Amino acid sequence: MIGKLTKLREVFKRHPGSTSVSFMFTVSPDLEVRSGSLPNVTVTPSGMFVSEVEGVLGRGAVALLHDKPPAGASPAR
Numbered sequence: 001m002i003g004k005l006t007k008l009r010e011v012f013k014r015h016p017g018s019t020s021v022s023f024m025f026t027v028s029p030d031l032e033v034r035s036g037s038l039p040n041v042t043v044t045p046s047g048m049f050v051s052e053v054e055g056v057l058g059r060g061a062v063a064l065l066h067d068k069p070p071a072g073a074s075p076a077r
Contacts, residue, residue, distance in 0.1 A: 004056055011052045017044025024063075 020037035027033055050062045
């Protein structure tokens with residue numbers, strides 16, 4: 001697992017940006033563990049980014065999720 005984390009860190013460094021990164025681990029069919037946003041890690045999510053992460057973790061291992069805007073915020077147009 002440490003080797004994969006090292007490879008992920010390199011992928012993150014190759015895709016700097018402003019989107020936070022967190023992890024979700026499926027421990028069993030009825031248990032998921034989620035991390036908070038990783039400190040000092042932000043990326044630009046792109047097709048290439050997803051492809052590189054899947055190269056480390058396997059196909060389908062990446063989900064790009066969008067946070068809800070703060071209450072009262074105007075939707076982006």
